Amino acid sequence: MSQATKNLTYATNALENTRRLLAIEDANIQKNTLSSMSNAFIIARNARDFTDEVIGVTDANRAKNDGYEIYLGAKNSSSKTEAESTFRKFNTEYEAMYTWYYANIVGKTTISKDTLKEGLNRSLLIMTDLRDMLHAVSNVLENSITSSNFPDSALQALKTQTSTLLGNVELSILPSDGAGIKGSINGLDTFASTAELKLTQLEDARILAEENLTMARTGKDTSASDVRKNIDALNIAVRMKEDALRMAQIGTQEVIKGRAILEAEKTSKLREIEAKIAEIDSKNTELDSKMSEVSMNRNLANNTIESGIIRAPFDGIILSKTADVGTVVNAGTPVFSVSSIPASLIRINFSLSETPLEMGQKVAISPLLDTLSGALFAKVVTIRKEADPLHNKQYAELELTDTPLSIGDRVEVLLSRKNTEAKEGIILPNAAIITKYGEPGVYVLAENTVQFTLVTILSGDGTESSVSGVQPGQKVITKGKENIIDGEVLQ
Numbered sequence: 001m002s003q004a005t006k007n008l009t010y011a012t013n014a015l016e017n018t019r020r021l022l023a024i025e026d027a028n029i030q031k032n033t034l035s036s037m038s039n040a041f042i043i044a045r046n047a048r049d050f051t052d053e054v055i056g057v058t059d060a061n062r063a064k065n066d067g068y069e070i071y072l073g074a075k076n077s078s079s080k081t082e083a084e085s086t087f088r089k090f091n092t093e094y095e096a097m098y099t100w101y102y103a104n105i106v107g108k109t110t111i112s113k114d115t116l117k118e119g120l121n122r123s124l125l126i127m128t129d130l131r132d133m134l135h136a137v138s139n140v141l142e143n144s145i146t147s148s149n150f151p152d153s154a155l156q157a158l159k160t161q162t163s164t165l166l167g168n169v170e171l172s173i174l175p176s177d178g179a180g181i182k183g184s185i186n187g188l189d190t191f192a193s194t195a196e197l198k199l200t201q202l203e204d205a206r207i208l209a210e211e212n213l214t215m216a217r218t219g220k221d222t223s224a225s226d227v228r229k230n231i232d233a234l235n236i237a238v239r240m241k242e243d244a245l246r247m248a249q250i251g252t253q254e255v256i257k258g259r260a261i262l263e264a265e266k267t268s269k270l271r272e273i274e275a276k277i278a279e280i281d282s283k284n285t286e287l288d289s290k291m292s293e294v295s296m297n298r299n300l301a302n303n304t305i306e307s308g309i310i311r312a313p314f315d316g317i318i319l320s321k322t323a324d325v326g327t328v329v330n331a332g333t334p335v336f337s338v339s340s341i342p343a344s345l346i347r348i349n350f351s352l353s354e355t356p357l358e359m360g361q362k363v364a365i366s367p368l369l370d371t372l373s374g375a376l377f378a379k380v381v382t383i384r385k386e387a388d389p390l391h392n393k394q395y396a397e398l399e400l401t402d403t404p405l406s407i408g409d410r411v412e413v414l415l416s417r418k419n420t421e422a423k424e425g426i427i428l429p430n431a432a433i434i435t436k437y438g439e440p441g442v443y444v445l446a447e448n449t450v451q452f453t454l455v456t457i458l459s460g461d462g463t464e465s466s467v468s469g470v471q472p473g474q475k476v477i478t479k480g481k482e483n484i485i486d487g488e489v490l491q
Contacts (some may be wrong), residue, residue, distance in 0.1 A: 022191075025191065026191065029184070029187050029188060029191055030111065030116060032183075032184055032187065033116045033119070033120060033184045033187075033188065034105070034111075034116075036120065036123065036172065036180060036181045036183075036184040037101070037105065037119050037120065037123045037181075039172050040123040040126070040127050040172045040181060041097075041098075041101065041123070043127075043130070043165070043168045043169060043172055044090075044094055044097075044126055044127065044130050045094075046165065046268075047130055047133070047134060047165045047168075047169070048087075048090070048091065048094055048130075050161060050162075050165065051083075051087055051133060051134070051137050052087065052091075054072070054137065054158060055069070055072060055080060055083055055084060055087065055137070055140065056069060057084050057087050057088065057091075058091075067149045067150070068147070068149050068150030068154070071144055071145050071146065071147055071149075071150045072140055072141070072144045073139075073140040073143045073144055074143070074144060074145045075143040075144070075145065076143040079136070079139045079140045079142075079143045080140050082136050082139070083133070083136040083137050083139070083140045085136075086129070086132050086133040086136045087133055087136075089129055089132075089133075090126065090129040090130055090132070090133045093122075093125055093126045093129050094126055096122075097122050097123070097125075097126050100119075100122060101119065101122075104118075104119070105119060113188060116188060117185065117188055120181055120184050120185045120188070121185070123181050124173065124181045124182065124185070127169055127172055127173050127181065128173075130169055131166065131169050131170075131173075134162055134165055134166045134169065135166070137162050138159070138162050138163070138166070141155065141158055141159050141162060142159075148286070151282050153275075153278045153279075153282065154275065154278065154279055154282070157271065157272075157274070157275025157278060157279075158275070160271050160275070161268060161271055161272055161275065164264060164267060164268040164271060165268065167264055168264045168268070171260055171264065310335055312336075312338045313338075316338045316339050316407075317338065317339050317406075317407040318336050318337070318338055319336075319337045319338060319339050319407060320336060320337045321335060321336040321337075322334055322335055322336065323335040323336075339407045344399070344400040344401075344403060344405065344407065345381075345397050345398065345399055345400070346365070346378055346397070346398040346399075346400065346411060346413060347395070347396075347397055347398075348395075348396050348397075348398065348413050349388060349391055349393040349394070349395055349396075349438070350393060350394055350396060350415060351392075351393055351394070352385060352394045355415040357380050357383060357396055357415070358380065358383075359380055359381070359383060360379060360380060361379070361380045362377045362378070362379060362380075363377065363378050363379075363380060363398055363413055363414070363415065364376070364377060364413075364414040364430065364460055364465075365377060365378050365398075365400070365411050365412070365413060365414070366411060366412040366413075366414055366430035366431060366433060367405060367409060367410075367411050367412075376400075376403060376405070376411075378398035378399060378400050378413075379398065379399050379401075380396055380397075380398055381397050381398065381399045382395075382396060382397035383395075383396045384396070391438070398413065410482075412430070412433060412434060412435050412440075414430055414433065414440075414457060414460050414465055415457065425456075425458040425459075425466035425467050425468045426466070426467055426468070426470055426471075426472065427464050427465070427466055428442065428455075428464065428465060428467055428470075428476060428478075429463065429464055429478055430460065430463055430464060430465055431478050431479065432476050432477065432478040432481070433455065433457070433465060433467070434481055434482075436452055436486075439454055440454070440455055440456075440457055440467075441453055441454045441455050441469075442455055442467075442470060442476050442477070443476070443477040443481050443484065443486075444470065444474050444475065444476055444477075445475040445476075445477060445490065446474070446475070448489055448490050448491065449487065449488070449489050449490075450477070450484050450485070450486060450487060450488045450489075450490060451486065451487070452486040453469060453470060454469055455467040455468065455469035455470060456468045456469055
């Protein structure tokens, strides 16, 4: 009777444990089913976005990658047309699955077996269409050509990503004895057909154990048929354990499959990032090349501009120019004359016999500007005693320092003529004396008419000179003389 009691306890425990295991198995199958659909959904979405971005079918991505789209499938234009057609077919199934999935799966706490099986069948359909689409995309890439806008590195990156997505698709499907979509479908069917049978067998085993215990208590012998029943019950229990082990192995395969999919997703993302980095490096190389070209052109332009600039040999003041801005001149053509700033020189021609000069001698200067007043002096720094054949006069240079005069201002140099006889002259301001035709003179006003009268400078200083050639009482113009001419009538 002790053995019969143990058998009943074992049968009862086996029935209850199997019920718990079946409940756990049912929950695991549901989790695996949802995981298979979710993984399929993620793979389908990633492949859909990738394909649409590459070949540009939908409005959202039609304008993307225009720089290299013309090179896709260039060897066989029908390959791109076929890829677009398979994309549209897949996209239709995907959007239908998307709507159904969010209506029947997302957010639901209880999902029927029929709903799960329908979801798996829909997932299998879109993954099959996705496989066809990716093979079509792979065919497009094989028939593509490379260019500067679509380098070989970018093409190889697209091929690698397509192969990775195809591998993910195959992992998500797998054969019926695996852990993918087909394995989940098989698991649902197997569980539904065997769960009830297992419970019935264990219930029969428990009833048999109760009968054996009753027979033991009443003292009845156990018949051979009863022994066989016990053996059958034990065999059923063994098969139930084996089935539980097989389901656990399927769960392990699902975990391995999920890990493989995650690893594939990780590898795909890394390769995608590497492709983007390679594309960026290619763009940077292209930009560096263009920057070098622009820099070379800029340097060439600067050299051209530099070679076309005409510069004075030293700092100074432009005295005159012989060409206007924009005028084209030949090499060696004078375009301006310039004078240095540090010292100003006055060049004069004089008669050494009439006006003796010595090196270092101070000479009085009379500026022809009414705005300047006061004594100005220059120092003789150069004398050429050889007479100029044209004018029969000597040449001298007088240096001005610390002078208010500017380059180009006109001045008169007051030189005293050599005269052995003492003559009494008329004192005139230096501002009244001008040089005309190479001779000193003054403007005399007679009956409102200006007359140029030659004078001889007898002596002088920085402000006044003693001259002969004019008579006492004559009117001599001292201011504004630079604006009048000989013979002009003044009112």
